[in-house]
Amino acid sequence: MRIKPLLFGLIVLGLFGGIIGGGMASGYWVTKQSLPSAGTVQSSADLKGWMTITQVSETLQLPIPTVLEKLRLPASTDPSKSLKTLATEQQTTPDELKARLFE
Amino acid sequence: MTAQPNHKRTVALRVARQVSLLFFVALIAFISYRHQALGGGPQGAAPLDTYCVFGGAATLWTYITTGQFIQKTNMANLVLLTAAVTLVTLTGASFCGWICPFGAIQEWLYRINKKLLKITWTPSDAIDRPLRWLRFLILALILYMTVSTNSLWFEAYDPFKMLFHMNFSEMTLTGIVILGVTLLSALIIERAWCRYLCPLGALFTLFAPLSRINITRHRASCINCHACTKACPVQIDVAQQDVVRDSQCIKCLRCIIHCPVADTLTLDAALTSPPAPPQTPSPSKQHPLSS
Numbered sequence: 001m002r003i004k005p006l007l008f009g010l011i012v013l014g015l016f017g018g019i020i021g022g023g024m025a026s027g028y029w030v031t032k033q034s035l036p037s038a039g040t041v042q043s044s045a046d047l048k049g050w051m052t053i054t055q056v057s058e059t060l061q062l063p064i065p066t067v068l069e070k071l072r073l074p075a076s077t078d079p080s081k082s083l084k085t086l087a088t089e090q091q092t093t094p095d096e097l098k099a100r101l102f103e
Numbered sequence: 104m105t106a107q108p109n110h111k112r113t114v115a116l117r118v119a120r121q122v123s124l125l126f127f128v129a130l131i132a133f134i135s136y137r138h139q140a141l142g143g144g145p146q147g148a149a150p151l152d153t154y155c156v157f158g159g160a161a162t163l164w165t166y167i168t169t170g171q172f173i174q175k176t177n178m179a180n181l182v183l184l185t186a187a188v189t190l191v192t193l194t195g196a197s198f199c200g201w202i203c204p205f206g207a208i209q210e211w212l213y214r215i216n217k218k219l220l221k222i223t224w225t226p227s228d229a230i231d232r233p234l235r236w237l238r239f240l241i242l243a244l245i246l247y248m249t250v251s252t253n254s255l256w257f258e259a260y261d262p263f264k265m266l267f268h269m270n271f272s273e274m275t276l277t278g279i280v281i282l283g284v285t286l287l288s289a290l291i292i293e294r295a296w297c298r299y300l301c302p303l304g305a306l307f308t309l310f311a312p313l314s315r316i317n318i319t320r321h322r323a324s325c326i327n328c329h330a331c332t333k334a335c336p337v338q339i340d341v342a343q344q345d346v347v348r349d350s351q352c353i354k355c356l357r358c359i360i361h362c363p364v365a366d367t368l369t370l371d372a373a374l375t376s377p378p379a380p381p382q383t384p385s386p387s388k389q390h391p392l393s394s
């Protein structure tokens with residue numbers, strides 16, 4: 001069966017987009033990371049740079065002041081800031097910052 | 104007298120493919136920018152890695168064996184991998200010619216250089232063929248290192264990520280050097296990364312031979328001008344083939360656009376088995392690069 005070149009382009013885009021659309025419609029298209037369940041964090045590798053102090057406190061089941069203390073951050077630190085942002089502010093890396101929580 | 108190809112249609116085809124490539128370059132740039140602006144996690148936007156087809160291949164083993172994803176990858180990577188592999192199995196490596204943003208950047212760089220500086224190089228077959236195997240070595244190395252480190256080991260070296268990541272503070276020196284060399288080689292050799300180094304291209308090579316849609320050359324009307332061979336960005340000798348089944352064919356359709364005789368190169372779909380080559384005798388052969 002002969003296929004017109006322009007139609008071929010539409011088939012390529014339609015097939016690719018169609019499968020992704022099918023994935024979205026059936027709920028398989030998951031892009032966002034979710035917070036690890038409370039109490040499941042074993043090491044600093046389980047903590048992500050995008051986590052805020054509030055989220056770290058929830059996952060580690062520790063009060064926010066304790067988290068800030070372990071991170072060696074001032075008690076006035078905004079708990080909605082992410083580890084990545086705080087690491088940049090502290091001129092360190094998120095990995096180094098996270099490691100402080102397990103010292 | 105031979106029939107001329109429809110000029111309007113060839114222009115529309117060129118434009119359609121470039122618009123498609125431009126769309127995916129813009130989409131990937133937007134996705135990356137959004138992540139940098141909003142951050143990651145449930146409150147932000149997913150990183151570029153989550154929208155990478157190769158990320159699906161990298162995380163697949165971990166997902167099968169543990170039910171978990173490697174950091175920065177997610178179910179979306181597996182959906183993308185499924186879409187790309189299905190596409191390649193049915194149509195050949197058309198993902199590379201119509202969708203891949205990194206392929207697009209290389210293609211544009213080469214064109215700019217060809218117009219402005221004109222310093223280009225077409226490797227001989229003796230160099231081209233062995234170099235193509237490098238892609239498989241790179242694919243094997245990346246998969247091995249990804250599984251053994253349980254991380255996206257390649258991200259620090261990936262020129263695609265280096266180019267689109269939009270966060271200079273997270274770029275590694277090695278990654279910058281690799282990106283520089285890749286872009287420089289793309290200026291001189293058309294789609295150099297795709298042809299010799301791309302691990303995703305290597306993966307596609309395993310599925311592309313199953314393609315149901317291939318380019319057929321009709322010997323009866325072919326005038327053996329070799330314009331198709333000269334136009335091919337991946338050095339396939341189209342003028343010497345009855346059906347292009349080379350897994351390197353990225354279905355850019357440039358050979359069809361450049362063929363001066365209408366309906367001599369066509370796209371044919373075979374639902375059950377690959378299309379049979381035409382039985383008409385071939386006119387006398389010329390040197391592949393003669394005009």
Ligand code: SF4
Binds near residue numbers: 334335336341354359
């Ligand atoms: S020019 Fe033709 S043979 Fe070469 S990659 Fe494009 S579609 Fe395939």
Ligand code: SF4
Binds near residue numbers: 320327329341363364
């Ligand atoms: S472009 Fe290729 S297929 Fe078309 S006439 Fe010339 S040699 Fe034949």
